[in-house]
Amino acid sequence: MTQDCENTKMKSLISAIQFITILPLGKPGTFDSKGMVPFFPVVGIVLGALVAALDYAVLRLWTEPVAAVLDVIFLVVLTGAFHLDGLGDTADGLLGHRTKEKALAVMKDSRIGVMGLIAIVTGLSIKWGGIMSLAAHHRSLLLVIIPAYARGGMIFGIKFLKYGRSSDGIGHPLFSNTLKLSAFWGLLIPILLSFFLGWRGIWLNLIFVIITASILLYYKKRIGCITGDMLGAMTEITEPVLFLLVSIGMNL
Numbered sequence: 729m730t731q732d733c734e735n736t737k738m739k740s741l742i743s744a745i746q747f748i749t750i751l752p753l754g755k756p757g758t759f760d761s762k763g764m765v766p767f768f769p770v771v772g773i774v775l776g777a778l779v780a781a782l783d784y785a786v787l788r789l790w791t792e793p794v795a796a797v798l799d800v801i802f803l804v805v806l807t808g809a810f811h812l813d814g815l816g817d818t819a820d821g822l823l824g825h826r827t828k829e830k831a832l833a834v835m836k837d838s839r840i841g842v843m844g845l846i847a848i849v850t851g852l853s854i855k856w857g858g859i860m861s862l863a864a865h866h867r868s869l870l871l872v873i874i875p876a877y878a879r880g881g882m883i884f885g886i887k888f889l890k891y892g893r894s895s896d897g898i899g900h901p902l903f904s905n906t907l908k909l910s911a912f913w914g915l916l917i918p919i920l921l922s923f924f925l926g927w928r929g930i931w932l933n934l935i936f937v938i939i940t941a942s943i944l945l946y947y948k949k950r951i952g953c954i955t956g957d958m959l960g961a962m963t964e965i966t967e968p969v970l971f972l973l974v975s976i977g978m979n980l
Contacts, residue, residue: 814960899956
């Protein structure tokens with residue numbers, strides 16, 4: 729029984745990695761959409777650890793601005809621009825005065841518009857600026873845990889908003905089961921690690937709560953639901969804002 733449970737958890741973890749990264753892990757056909765959601769923050773930890781390792785190596789060769797650029801590019805590569813695509817589609821659909829039906833139709837269109845392009849460039853620029861401003865003594869830890877927070881935020885979207893499409897869309901399988909509070913266990917990892925940041929860890933958690941709540945309230949007020957693209961947008965909004973705001977005062 730214990731072995732079966734461990735196998736199920738491993739399958740769910742591998743499914744989460746396959747879903748939101750390009751890391752070559754697991755066999756094709758082992759996708760478990762029902763159990764992978766709680767592992768999103770764990771995948772964020774994996775991504776953050778890889779970025780932190782790259783950052784450590786790059787800083788031995790170049791300055792902080794160069795390292796920050798390479799960190800941002802590496803994170804985009806690791807995720808296959810998956811969340812960025814969602815950010816672009818969401819910006820195209822929601823920014824404006826479109827009805828719910830029109831907004832959902834625009835988000836489903838694979839072509840990117842002006843709003844989407846601006847949102848992507850803005851998000852990447854903010855992320856670069858935030859990473860560049862991180863102090864050396866907290867830099868690696870923040871690079872590890874902030875991607876976990878950003879991907880953990882999607883769990884709140886799945887839990888508290890209904891899916892906006894009938895049966896199609898890449899995000900539909902994530903809403904097949906009602907999430908229990910136990911699904912948030914993965915967020916305990918970055919929260920516990922944030923204690924090593926001192927008062928800045930408290931600030932980081934406060935920012936995360938405010939950003940997540942604000943995005944969900946906006947989604948609910950704007951169209952009353954959420955889609956896979958909007959989940960990706962949550963990640964690409966949360967991540968740069970966390971990097972930017974947690975770096976306040978680090979150079980003082």
